[in-house]
Amino acid sequence: MAAKRSGALKKRSPRPAQEPRNEPPLSLERIVAAAVYLLDAEGVAGLTMRRLADRLGAGTMSLYWHVDNKGDVLDLALDAVLEYPGPPQPVVPGDWRAEVVHLLEHWRAGMLRHPWSASLLPGRALGPNILNRLELLGGILSRAGVADAELNAAIWSLWNHVMGATVTRASFDFSEDDRAAAQQRLARLGERYPTIERSRLLLDDDWDGTFRKGLDLLLDGLATRR
């Protein structure tokens, strides 16, 4: 149940003179940080050039000095959120499965912390952090002995699994109330969708387990192709 906003929405005056100064000057970093904050807090629909400028204590059009358009802001926010620190300790060499699992789990965890990122990613430019992750993944698989002719299919299949699992999970992350409603709706539809109902496909919330099992499926398949 959505909490009702108490108190009146203050109409924001164009600089209330309360804290008239002490905003640092605009910069790409500040803009990107504020964009990520807004996206986390309000989702894609909540990111607006006007709101973004407001949050930074600047005029809307000031943003356009640092950025070409709103698409730029999205590209930058996305890549900012996908930084990869690199593999942990000198990973046990030779255990390519562990390496792949670590890379992809870390990737997925990062995107789940910013639920807007997964659905945005396919549509936007591939920033350096994303390319870096693809490069690392390709390297692990290649060293593991995956043939060149199979390499692209392997990379994309793993990528698709991470994207798909993350997007799907984010979209099923509804509240308890929604859950109960879905439960009921499904019970009513039970006779048309018996398998779905029996397996509780839409109610099962073991997303971590599902992700791992699916990943193992892919890795098992890959293991036979080396």
Add this chain to the structure above:
Amino acid sequence: MAAKRSGALKKRSPRPAQEPRNEPPLSLERIVAAAVYLLDAEGVAGLTMRRLADRLGAGTMSLYWHVDNKGDVLDLALDAVLEYPGPPQPVVPGDWRAEVVHLLEHWRAGMLRHPWSASLLPGRALGPNILNRLELLGGILSRAGVADAELNAAIWSLWNHVMGATVTRASFDFSEDDRAAAQQRLARLGERYPTIERSRLLLDDDWDGTFRKGLDLLLDGLATRR
């Protein structure tokens, strides 16, 4: 290169009196059909309540008699595009792999014909046609001997593969010019991303083959779990 629009954009007058009559009355079916047309022609950003009404020769607000809001229109267009005629001939019984492949290839082909559908799907309500496809998929796997405890993971993994492969493909479907630009950019970045460059990950356009190979990976993994 985008063709330049020749001729002036006519400011549409509110019913030019050219063909003043003979529009059939509004109906859900007409609305949905027009929405699909607009989405196919102009993408998600091109679907606007005002443009939709315009196309139907109606006032914008007339749509709201048939539909609660724009989200409804998207849900209906999406489900309309995902109809499934059912499996073809009495499929060779027992060949679960062939059945799964047919179901998913058909699904993917349908979404590629409407490139907006794949990226929209995860965010919207699951209509009857989508549920029907999930049900069929679950049934095939279950009859093939996939254990109940593994069934959800199997269904979601295949689903994710179809969604991911379709969305990824749609987003890489750029023009020849873009292609050349990407080529160049990648060559410049070659030293930072040697594996990606060597495998031509971002230039390879054998999406059908990639999809099939990834699907085989999953099915091989599944075959060992029955």
Add this chain to the structure above:
DNA sequence: ACCTGAACACCGTTCAAGT
């Protein structure tokens, strides 16, 4: 170099009204 407000061409939706 950096920031700004006014203005333009759009959005989705509420409401009170028409037939």
Add this chain to the structure above:
DNA sequence: ACCTGAACACCGTTCAAGT
């Protein structure tokens, strides 16, 4: 039952201008 225009509260971005 079905359709409508005016109006509201928004959008992203262009432009000419300020410091």
